[in-house]
Amino acid sequence: HVQLVESGGGSVQAGGSLRLSCATSGSTARRCWGWFRQAPGKAREGVAIIDGGFGGTTYAHSVKGRFTISQDMPKNKLYLQMDSLKPEDTGMYYCASNPPWSVCPTSLPKGMSYSGQGTQVTVS
Secondary structure, three states: OEEEEEEOOEEEOOOOOEEEEEEEEEOOOOOEEEEEEEOOOOOOEEEEEEEOOOOOEEEOOOOOOOEEEEEEHHHOEEEEEEOOOOHHHOEEEEEEEOOOOOOOOOOOOOOOOEEOOOEEEEEO
């Protein structure tokens, strides 16, 4: 079982930056990791995923070039660097993963097997 705890959310003005962190515990076996977000009144959407083994990444079109997903597995941490933030980036951001040894799909999934409680990001 994997436990995921997000941090780093907050309020920022448009054009600013935030760095989200996700502390993971449980199995450290390679797997597909990701970040999702949900704005009020909208469905949860995939933001970015990273393959724990090969390091390959996939981003949502709306964040490509502005957000960067990365991992530091010796420290059991996942990150999302968010630059040039826009008001439409506002929402609850969730760290997520699929089971051990999973490989990332070629496109952003609608969800993953495990998810944290989320951290709020507000851009004004």
